Amino acid sequence: xxxxxxxxxxxxxxxxxxxxxxxxxxxxxxxxxxxxxxxxxxxxxxxxxxxxxxxxxxxxxxxxxxxxxxxxxxxxxxxxxxxxxxxxxxxxxxxxxxxxxxxxxxxxxxxxxxxxxxxxxxxxxxxxxxxxxxxxxxxxxxxxxxxxxxxxxxxxxxxxxxxxxxxxxxxxxxxxx
Amino acid sequence: xxxxxxxxxxxxxxxxxxxxxxxxxxxxxxxxxxxxxxxxxxxxxxxxxxxxxxxxxxxxxxxxxxxxxxxxxxxxxxxxxxxxxxxxxxxxxxxxxxxxxxxxxxxxxxxxxxxxxxxxxxxxxxxxxxxxxxxxxxxxxxxxxxxxxxxxxxxxxxxxxxxxxxxxxxxxxxxxxxxxxxxxxxxxxxxxxxxxxxxxxxxxxxxxxxxxxxxxxxxxxxxxxxxxxxxxxxxxxxxxxxxxxxxxxxxxxxxxxxxxxxxxxxxxxxxxxxxxxxxxxxxxxxxxxxxxxxxxxxxxxxxxxxxxxxxxxxxxxxxxxxxxxxxxxxxxxxxxxxxxxxxxxxxxxxxxxxxxxxxxxxxxxxxxxxxxxxxxxxxxxxxxxxxxxxxxxxxxxxxxxxxxxxxxxxxxxxxxxxxxxxxxxxxxxxxxxxxxxxxxxxxxxxxxxxxxxxxxxxxxxxxxxxxxxxxxxxxxxxxxxxxxxxxxxxxxxxxxxxxxxxxxxxxxxxxxxxxxxxxxxxxxxxxxxxxxxxxxxxxxxxxxxxxxxxxxxxxxxxxxxxxxxxxxxxxxxxxxxxxxxxxxxxxxxxxxxxxxxxxxxxxxxxxxxxxxxxxxxxxxxx
Numbered sequence: 001x002x003x004x005x006x007x008x009x010x011x012x013x014x015x016x017x018x019x020x021x022x023x024x025x026x027x028x029x030x031x032x033x034x035x036x037x038x039x040x041x042x043x044x045x046x047x048x049x050x051x052x053x054x055x056x057x058x059x060x061x062x063x064x065x066x067x068x069x070x071x072x073x074x075x076x077x078x079x080x081x082x083x084x085x086x087x088x089x090x091x092x093x094x095x096x097x098x099x100x101x102x103x104x105x106x107x108x109x110x111x112x113x114x115x116x117x118x119x120x121x122x123x124x125x126x127x128x129x130x131x132x133x134x135x136x137x138x139x140x141x142x143x144x145x146x147x148x149x150x151x152x153x154x155x156x157x158x159x160x161x162x163x164x165x166x167x168x169x170x171x172x173x174x175x176x177x
Numbered sequence: 178x179x180x181x182x183x184x185x186x187x188x189x190x191x192x193x194x195x196x197x198x199x200x201x202x203x204x205x206x207x208x209x210x211x212x213x214x215x216x217x218x219x220x221x222x223x224x225x226x227x228x229x230x231x232x233x234x235x236x237x238x239x240x241x242x243x244x245x246x247x248x249x250x251x252x253x254x255x256x257x258x259x260x261x262x263x264x265x266x267x268x269x270x271x272x273x274x275x276x277x278x279x280x281x282x283x284x285x286x287x288x289x290x291x292x293x294x295x296x297x298x299x300x301x302x303x304x305x306x307x308x309x310x311x312x313x314x315x316x317x318x319x320x321x322x323x324x325x326x327x328x329x330x331x332x333x334x335x336x337x338x339x340x341x342x343x344x345x346x347x348x349x350x351x352x353x354x355x356x357x358x359x360x361x362x363x364x365x366x367x368x369x370x371x372x373x374x375x376x377x378x379x380x381x382x383x384x385x386x387x388x389x390x391x392x393x394x395x396x397x398x399x400x401x402x403x404x405x406x407x408x409x410x411x412x413x414x415x416x417x418x419x420x421x422x423x424x425x426x427x428x429x430x431x432x433x434x435x436x437x438x439x440x441x442x443x444x445x446x447x448x449x450x451x452x453x454x455x456x457x458x459x460x461x462x463x464x465x466x467x468x469x470x471x472x473x474x475x476x477x478x479x480x481x482x483x484x485x486x487x488x489x490x491x492x493x494x495x496x497x498x499x500x501x502x503x504x505x506x507x508x509x510x511x512x513x514x515x516x517x518x519x520x521x522x523x524x525x526x527x528x529x530x531x532x533x534x535x536x537x538x539x540x541x542x543x544x545x546x547x548x549x550x551x552x553x554x555x556x557x558x559x560x561x562x563x564x565x566x567x568x569x570x571x572x573x574x575x576x577x578x579x580x581x582x583x584x585x586x587x588x589x590x591x592x593x594x595x596x597x598x599x600x601x602x603x604x605x606x607x608x609x610x611x612x613x614x615x616x617x618x619x620x621x622x623x624x625x626x627x628x629x630x631x632x633x634x635x636x637x638x639x640x641x642x643x644x645x646x647x648x649x650x651x652x653x654x655x656x657x658x659x660x661x662x663x664x665x666x667x668x669x670x671x672x673x674x675x676x677x678x679x680x681x682x683x684x685x686x687x688x689x690x691x692x693x694x695x696x697x698x699x700x701x702x703x704x705x706x707x708x709x710x711x712x713x714x715x716x717x718x719x720x721x722x723x724x725x726x727x728x729x730x731x732x733x734x735x736x737x738x739x740x741x742x743x744x745x746x747x748x749x750x751x752x753x754x755x756x757x758x759x760x761x762x763x764x765x766x767x768x769x770x771x772x773x774x775x776x777x778x779x780x781x782x783x784x785x786x787x788x789x790x791x792x793x794x795x796x797x798x799x
Contacts, residue, residue, distance in 0.1 A: 014787045031400045032789055035566050036782030039595070039656050044558040044721040046768040049775040054655055056779060058595040065592070088601065169499065173620070176492040 008080060009063035019077055019142040023068060030064045070135045071158045074142060074151060083148045085155045097157055104164065112171050120175070124168045127161060134158045196326035196557040196713065199317045200364070200549025201353075203310060203330055203344065205264040205386030205413055206516060208232045209543060210313040211550035212321060213559070218368065218547040221320045229542060230316075232386075234308045235259040236295045244312040253440040257283060258295045262415055263309075265387040266291050266302040267347075268339035277411045290343060303347045310351035326713070327356040329553035331545050333388035334360035334572050335408030335493075337628050338618055341658070356556045357657050361385070362392035363403055363569050364548030365514040369539060370396045371551065371565065377509030378404075380497075382527050382535065383545075384490075384517040387413035391493050393501045393508075399565040405500035405591045406572050407493040412486065414450075414517030420482045421446035425472050431465060438465050442472075449474050454519040480522045487526045494530050500591050511535040516542050558717055568593055575652055575660065578615035578624045580605060587652045590620065594658065599651040601667075603644050611636040612648060616662055616675075633675040635664045711760040715748055718764055722771055725778060732777045737770075744770040 010017040013029045035041070037060065039053040067073045075085050093101075104127070111119035134154060141151040199221075202209045207229040211220045220228040227246070235248035236258045242248075252259045266274065271286035284291045285299065292299040310330075317325060330353075332344050341358055348355045362381035369375065375396050383390040390408035394401055422442045425431070434442070445461045452459035453476050460473035498504070511527055513535045518524065527535045552567060554560055570593055576586040579602070588598045604612065612635050619627030638646055647667040654660050665672035722741065726733065733741075748763040755763075 012783075029787065031397065031402065031568075032786035033783055034568060035400060036786045037779055038566055038568070040556065040566060043556055044717045046718060046722075046764075046771055046775060048768055048772050049779075052775060052779055054595055056783075057656070058597045058653070061593050061596055170620075170622075173492070173496060176495060 009067050009076065012060065012063050013067070015067075017077070017080070019070075019074055020139045021067060021073065026064070026067060030060060033060050070138065071155060071162055074138045074155050074158075077142060078148055078151060078155065081148050083152055085152050085159075087156055087159055093156065093160065094153075097160075101160065101164070108164075108168055108171070112175070115175055117172060117175050120168055120172050124165060124172070127165050127168065131158060131161050131165065134161065195559055197317075197321045197323050198326055198356075198550070198553040198557040198559060199313075199321075199328045200359075200546050200551070200553045201310065201313055201328055201330045202361070202364075202546035202549060203264065203306065203313075203332075203347075204232055204545075205262050205388065205415065206232060207386075207542065208309050208313060209546035210317050211543070211546040212317065213550050213554040216560075218550045218554075220543050220546055221317055223316055230309065230312060232264065232309050233259060233261050234263070234305050236297050236300070239297045242308055244308050253437055253444055256436045256440045258297070260293060260295075260300075260305050262387055263293075263302050263305040265411065265415070266293070267306065268337070268341075268343035269302075279411075289339070303343050303350065306344070306347035307350035310348055310353055314351055314353050325354060326710075327553060327557045328353050329357050329359050329364075329549045329556065330355055331361045331364050331549045332358050333383075333385070333408060333410050334362050334390040334392055334406040335388065335410045337410070337573055338630055338660075339628060340410065356553060359549050359552055360390070360392065360403075360406065360569060360572070361388075361545050362390045362406065362514060363394070363401070363567065364546075364552065365512060365544045366392070366394045366396070366401055366403075366548065367551055367565075367567060368544045368548035369512050369536075370394075370401060372539070375510065378503065378507050380508050380511045380531060381514060382511055382518060383408075383514040384523055385413050385515040386415050386517065387411065389413060389490055389493065391490075391497045393497055393503060400568065401565065402568045402593075403570045403591075404503070405497045406570060407497040407500065408572075409489060409493055412489055414515070414520075416486055417450055417483060417517065417520065418443055418446040420486065421449060421474060421479070424474070424478070424482055429470065429472075434465070441465070445472055450479070450520070453479055454521060476521065483520075483522050487522060490526065491530075505530070505532050508533070512539075513537050514541050514544055570594065571596070571654055571658065573618050573628075574620055575616065575618055575630075575654070576627075577602070577650060578617060582624045584617055584619070584622055584624050584627055587650065588654065592654075595653070595655045597651060597653045599649050602648045602650060604638065604641065604646045604648075605643055607643050608640040609643065609646070610638050610640065612638070612664075614650065614662065614664055614675075616652075616660070630660070631662070631675055633662070633664075633673060635666065635671065635673040637669075637671045638666050639669055641668075708757040708760070711757040711764070712752060715752055715760050715764055718767055719745055719748060722767060725771075725774070729774075729778050729781060732781060733774060737774060741767070741770045741774070 013026055015021060015026060034057060037053055037056040039050055039057055042049050042053040045053070066076050078085060108120065108123055111123060134157060138151055138154050141147045141154060198212065200211045209220055209228055209230065211218055222228045223230070230245045231249040233248040233252065234242050234244050235251050235255060236242045248259055252261060265279065266284070268290055270289065271284055271291050274284065274291060283294045285294055290302060292301055293305065314325065328348070330344060330348055332341055344358060345355055362383045365383060366379060366381050377396060379394050379396060381392045381394065388408065388410050389412040390406065392406040393404045395404055425442060441463050445463050449459045449461055449472070453474065458473065458475045460471060462469060462471055508531055511531045511533060513524065513527065518541050524535055524537070570591045571588060572590060574586045574590045575588040576584045579585045585600070587600050588596055602612070613632065614635065615624065615632045616630045617624055617627040618630055621627050635648065648664055649667055650662065650664045652660065652662050659676070661674065661676050663672060663674035722745065726738065726741065744763070744767045748767055751759045751763040
C-alpha cells in the first residue's frame with residue numbers, strides 16, 4: 001500500500017467491490033482510519049506530515065460519502081467497470097418514466113399550494129419506497145447479473161428521483177419555518 | 178554551562194514544554210475561560226472566585242471601559258453606554274437584526290456589520306467582544322502564569338461565516354492566538370462524553386442567551402462524530418426576557434418608557450425568569466417613573482407566553498433528525514446545555530420531542546468551556562497520546578451562483594470535515610472568455626437569500642461555443658473550517674483560486690490600526706516571543722520524530738535514520754546558539770529528512786486500522 005490517491009474506495013476500506021455493502025461496517029472502518037490519520041492526531045508532526053494527514057482525511061471522507069449513498073455508489077461502481085452514466089450531458093428519459101414524474105410533481109405542487117405538510121411527508125415516504133425498490137434493483141443488476149447498461153438507466157432514474165425527494169424536503173422545511 | 182534537565186519516568190510533557198492552552202466560551206449572557214490542569218478540565222476564576230464573566234461592557238470614554246459584573250450592575254443607570262448581548266450583533270447588518278424583531282435605536286448601519294453608538298463614539302460589536310475576550314485572556318494569564326500559546330473559542334454551531342469571522346477578529350484584537358473555532362454543542366458533547374464515558378447517539382440541545390443549536394453525535398470508542406447540526410442563531414434566553422417584558426407592558430399599560438425604564442424591566446424580567454425555574458410564581462418590585470410597581474408572573478402564564486418561541490425550535494429539531502436519517506428512538510440521551518435550558522418549559526419541550534427525559538446532571542453553564550479547554554489542550558499538542566478524536570461537520574451548505582441568481586450547492590450541510598467537492602460548469606455565451614464565480618453560504622435557492630462569501634474570476638478561457646468549456650470548480654474546507662475554492666478549465670488548463678475571507682467585520686487596516694493603538698506587541702516582546710515559539714516547536718518536533726523512530730523503527734529504510742539523526746543534531750545546536758530564524762531553518766531540515774518516513778507511517782496507520790477491524794471481525798465470528 002502506498003500513497004496512491006487513485007486506489008479505489010473499496011480497496012481503501014478493504015471491502016468487496018459490490019453494490020450490496022455493509023454500511024455500518026464501512027462507517028466503523030472509516031472511523032478507525034480517521035482515528036489514525038486525522039490532522040488533529042498529528043498536531044506535533046512536521047508541516048509535511050500535517051499536510052499529508054489533511055489530504056488523507058479528505059480522501060477518506062470522500063470515499064465514505066461516495067460509497068454511503070446508493071446512487072453515487074452505483075455510479076462509482078459503474079465507472080470502475082467503464083460505464084459512464086452521462087447524467088450531466090444527456091438528460092433524456094423514457095417517456096413513461098417522465099409521465100409518472102409529472103403526476104408526482106402535480107401532487108407535490110398541490111400539497112405545497114395547500115400548505116399540507118402531512119401530505120408532503122406522505123409523498124416523501126412513498127417516494128422513499130420507490131427509491132428503495134430502485135436501489136434493490138440496482139443490487140440485482142450490478143451484483144447478480146452484471147447488466148451494467150441496464151444499471152446505467154436505473155442510476156439515471158434514481159438520480160432524478162433523489163432530486164425530487166430533495167425538493168420535497170426543502171418544501172417541507174420552508175413550510176415548517 | 179547550565180545543567181540539562183531530566184524528566185521523571187512516565188511524565189509525558191515537561192512543565193516548561195507544556196503550552197498554555199485555554200478554551201473560551203464567549204456567550205451572549207456570560208463568558209468563561211477554562212484550561213486542562215493535570216489532565217482535568219477546570220474553569221478559571223477571577224480574584225473574587227467567580228467563574229462566570231457577564232458578557233457586558235460599559236464604556237466610560239473612547240478607550241476606557243469595564244467588563245463583567247460591574248458593567249452589568251450599571252445596565253439601567255447608564256443604558257446608552259452599557260452594552261449587553263453583543264453576540265447577537267456579531268457579523269450582522271442592521272437589516273438582519275431588524276428582521277429578527279430586535280429593536281435598538283442605538284444601532285447604526287455600516288458595511289457588513291452594525292455599529293453601536295455610545296456617548297463616546299461608535300463601537301463595532303467586534304470591539305465590544307474583544308473587550309470581553311481581553312478580560313478572559315488576562316484572567317487566564319494571571320492564573321496560568323504566562324502568555325497563551327493557543328485558544329479554542331466556541332461559537333454556536335449555526336453561526337455563519339460572517340459571524341465566525343467576526344469572532345476570529347475579536348480574538349485577534351484581544352491578543353488571543355486562536356487555534357480553532359469549535360461549535361458549542363460539540364464542545365459540550367466532548368466534555369460530557371469524556372466525563373461519563375458515554376457511548377451511543379446523543380442529542381445536544383443547546384439554548385444560550387441568544388442562540389439555539391441542536392446537534393446529533395455518535396460517541397463510539399473515543400470518536401465523537403457529529404452526524405448533523407441545525408439551529409437558529411437568533412433565538413435564545415433573551416427572547417424569553419422580552420416576552421415577559423411585553424406581557425408586563427400590556428398588563429400595566431406602560432407607555433412611552435424611557436431607555437432606562439426598558440432596561441429596568443428587562444433586568445426584572447430576567448430575574449423573574451430565573452426564579453420561575455425553581456418556583457411556580459415569582460414577583461419583583463420596580464420603579465417606573467415615580468410609581469413603585471409590583472410585577473409578577475406565574476409559571477403557567479410564562480409557559481403559554483413561551484409557546485411561539487418553543488414552536489420556533491421545532492423546525493431545526495425536525496430538520497436535524499431528517500438530515501441524520503434518525504428517529505427519536507435511535508437517541509440514547511439528550512444533553513441540555515446553556516443557561517436557558519433551566520427553564521422547565523424548555524425541558525418539557527425537549528422531553529416531548531425526544532420522548533425521554535433530558536440529562537441535566539451537568540452544569541449547563543460550564544460544560545462548553547470545559548470541552549473547549551480539552552480540545553485546545555489536544556490541538557496545541559499537550560496530550561499527543563490522548564485517545565479521542567472529534568469529527569465535526571459544516572453547518573450550512575456552500576455553493577455557487579449560477580444563471581438567474583440561483584444557488585448551486587457544492588458542499589452540502591453536515592458534510593464531515595475536511596471535505597473536498599468538485600463540480601463542472603460551462604459557459605453561457607459563445608466566445609465567453611471569463612466566468613465570474615460567486616461563492617455563497619446557506620440553504621435557500623435564491624442567491625439573494627444566502628450569505629455572500631467571496632467573488633473571483635476565471636479569465637483567459639479561449640473562444641469556444643457556449644457550453645463547450647468544462648470548468649471544474651473545487652471547494653475544499655479544512656479541519657479549521659477554512660474554505661478554498663479553485664477553478665480550472667479542463668481543455669486548456671487555465672485556472673484561478675481564492676481563499677475565502679468574507680468581507681465582513683473589520684478590514685485588515687482597521688484591525689491593525691486598533692492593534693497599534695493598544696500597543697499589544699512591543700517590538701522586543703515580539704522577538705522574544707518568536708524565538709520562544711520556534712524553540713517550543715523545535716522541541717516538540719524533535720520529540721515527535723524521536724518517538725516515531727522508536728515506535729516505527731521497522732519503517733525506516735537504510736541510511737534514513739542516519740540522515741534524520743544528522744538533521745536533529747543540527748536542530749539541537751541551533752537551539753543552543755541560534756535565533757528564531759536559524760531554528761526555523763533547521764526545523765525545515767528535519768521536515769525534509771522525515772518526508773517519506775512520514776508517508777510510510779501514515780500508510781502503516783491505515784493498515785493498522787484495517788487490521789484492527791479484521792481482528793475484531795474474527796472475534797465476532799468466533
